[in-house]
Amino acid sequence: MDDSLREQVERAAEKHALFNAVKHESDAAVGAVMGPLMGENPSFREHGDEVPGVVGGVCGRVNQMDHAEKRERLGELAPELLAELDSEDEGEQHTLPDLDNAEAYDQVRMRCAPNPNGPWHVGHARMPAVIGTYKERYDGWFCVRFDDTDPETKRPDLDAYDGILEDIEYLGFEPDEVLKASDRLETYYEHARELIEMGGAYTCSCPQGEFSDLKNSGQACPHRGKDAETTMAEFEEMVAGEYSSGEMVLRVKTDIEHKNPALRDWVAFRMIDTPHPRPEAEEYRCWPMLDFQSGIDDHLVGITHIIRGIDLQDSAKRQQFVYDYFGWEYPEVVHWGHVQVDAYDVKMSTSTLKELIDAGELDGWDDPRAPTIKSLRRRGIRGEAIVESMIELGTSTSNVDLAMSSVYSKNRDLIDDGADRQFLVRDGTELGIVGGAPEFGEPPVHPDHEDRGVREIPVSSAVLLEPKDLPEREERVWLKGLGCFRFTRDALQYTGDDISAVREEGVDVVHWVPAEDNEPVELWTMDGVVEGYAEPGVRDQPVDTMVQFERVGFARVDAHDEDGSVAYFAHE
Template identity: 70%
Template sequence: MGQEERRERLAELAPDQLDELESEDEEDDQRLPELPNVEEYDQVRMRMAPNPNGPWHLGSARMPAVIGTYKDIYDGWMLCRFDDTDPETKRPDLDAYDQILDAVGYLGFEPDEVLRASDRLDIYYSHARDLIDEGGAYTCSCPQAEFSEMKNAGEACPHRDKDTETVHEEFEAMVAGEYSEGEMVLRVKTDIKHKNPALRDFVAFRIIETPHPREEAAEYRCWPMLDFQSGIDDHLTGVTHIIRGIDLQDSAKKQRFVYDYFGWEYPEVVHWGHVNVDGYDVAMSTSTIKELVDSGELDGWDDPRAPTLASLRRRGIRGEAIVDAMVELGTSTSNVDLAMSAIYSENRERIDDETDRAFMIRDRDDGGAVELPLSGGPDAGHPPIHPEHDDRGRRDIPVGAGVMLEATDLPQEGERVWLKGYGCVRYTGEGLEYVDADIDVTREDDVAIVHWVPAEDNREVLMRTPDGDVTGYAESTLEAYEADELLQFERVGFVRVDGHDDGRTTVYFAHN
């Protein structure tokens, strides 16, 4: 009895037990650990805070995948906040804002609200002024290296005890653009002797003279650092649960100092480790990919060799498959390796049943396509469109005068091979001769079953894969499929049809 069948029987015999079974199934799907102290909040509110300095790579998907899944589990609220407060070293890419939102949609999520930090400078300034009033911040003109030395020694710098008036004046001068880069910063007063040197009097605002690429923010010169900006925003937007990488572990500790000055409650925090992905030659780094795209080594962000979301999308991989694989990784703080095969497996499960089959002969360096005359058999082969769904019909592939096989499928001279959906043929050394045989020979005599295409009536194919491009020939039914449709090339793998040029179809390889 199959699973479906079993379920139906159970529904007849014991409907209440079925309910139980199904609710258990649902729990199984929620593979993420419980968020801490959820019961203390009316609503779980989370944010993803991408830096829009380029389109997303695969690792970036973890943030929307996990946070979005929590949103679904707790019926929560999700903000997408672009932390674009460094116009220079992490210079925002104007296209990336929409590309990222698009990628979030591809993964199947939609933020409840979208904010850009670069729209909110006046809010940060006003909180900085409040912090100065609280005695929680001071302007500092120490050269970086000197401050670092004092800090490491646990010594306060001479500016730490400035009077509030002066600090206000100097901060306003920072905002007004009266200092040049490196001349003045605003520091949060933490604990200069804190045992963790990373937490001692960190910078909250600095001067950046390079204008922000967004027109709306181009006039600002005094920019907040992430720890200040995101701390303020998390509170102002009512975030209850912060979920982010271990690289920001100290961030929470820094931000607590600011929260303490303001008397705010710090949100719950969950940290996860870094994700590595196997199966790619190209490093999963925005800057590396950007270089390769700019230099032309990659055709673009959606080049199948790039470990990007755009690439997986073009290959026909469903966003949910990526989400499930990411969710399966959980939220542990150790670094994790994500196997691409896990994504492929999730994807295969989703598309196998609905994907039509077709034949494609690869013309590879390690064993190309061979063309052979064929005589004595029927005019055409009729393999099913899907092996498990007869109702979807059969393909009609005329053989004409001959067929093409992949060289590695060619039998020894005098031996037989079964052309899938057509019949048995014998290789004479010159060509193929039809042999009237039953399918049993494939089992009893170990006659191999292979795929094939007509030598003449075929369609040239360019198959782009993560390991490089492969050319080949497919049955001409391929022309009927529109861009974006998925196919399984039997014995080769799943592909997404990308488009038809004159005489040639381009497909992107997903996985086998």
């Protein structure tokens, strides 16, 4: 690179380095500068091996300035960029950080890549929540790609494909495209053949333990030197299913002395005897490993940004070898820590949940005790509440904790206004009513909306109270919507006192239901099924409606039958 070109690179790089540093109020990063720099200056690309070094020097100088100096200098070099930043500051604020180099692409394209081996647990919601939010922010594109190329260890569940798409819709997002990796075997085979032809892969029949010993000692296996013709012939035999499981693999030729043994000549294809559960794929026996399949697909569908767990950092490094062979540019990567969810006694694991369901310890994937998205949905938790809580976790590389109390708080804000109030008495104690009490209780449908009127609850001759609400002898109690009573002998004597007994004398206000004209209710909770009785109006609440059982909590009406009603507890 001559001096004239170096000066051009430095001038252009300084502008982008200042923009990056001011925007994020942090040091300028070489990687964040390279994308827009090279996109704006195609003539720099032929010097791609030298440009990063020049950019590094520019970033170093920029990072020695304080924030005010950076702003001032950016205003001198590119006032339009400073104005753009100031305009952003006045606009919408985002919890999620901006995606690196998003402006360098015509369209931000992301993917959600679930393994359909069972219904999603709560932690799975984080990926579509974040990707869907980024799509909306950048007017981007995202696909759901089912990474279902392991028909044995993580065997796909045929119901999970549609179930996962339903979960994503429930969270409020719709993918632009849906792909199944098991439909794309021929595509992976074609790329494997190309890789073999360019000398980037070889077939290996070493026993796993034997290869592991060689790999860990930095020694090449005896098959590494095969010519492309032999490798191709043996790979075609793999494709034809002529080997058994464990008998032959195809390896990507990397660096057998790489400092990280996990990156040395990794497996791209292996043989699996177990047929795939999808009829369209059941004949295949030669299956790609996830790093090969995912890497190929990310390029072919034009993925620009990948979000994956911090534990999968080696995936990008493995795939980079394949990308280098093909001359492809690797997408931007965001690594994040795992999300851990409180409030559950059951482990967030598909296999563990399946075992508990098969053993009858959980009543299906939507049991309230199961930490699954299906369970939250059946309990009446809005997808929006989950998404907002997941977004607040950000994209930190550290493990993060999702407090379900946060989800419940957001859900309460969403449903409170629309949830009619109802009475539900658990483990009720019957007390007679005497003294000329009103024939009907008339509590409000909703305390904040007088226009919605009152509920008429028949009283008859007795009511049910929860044991904790029973008054002492001669004490008064206010039955909500009905009036004031004194506990005398074995009955509640109507006193006729007005509301001042509550406001000025401290008489307790309790809920109640008629002892005769009531509705039996099963309330499914995270602690098991609770039996109780509700006011008769519960039966008029349509299925899937949210109600608030006063002094108990919010619940979703799940079913009505001749034996009573079923509701699923959401939260207090």
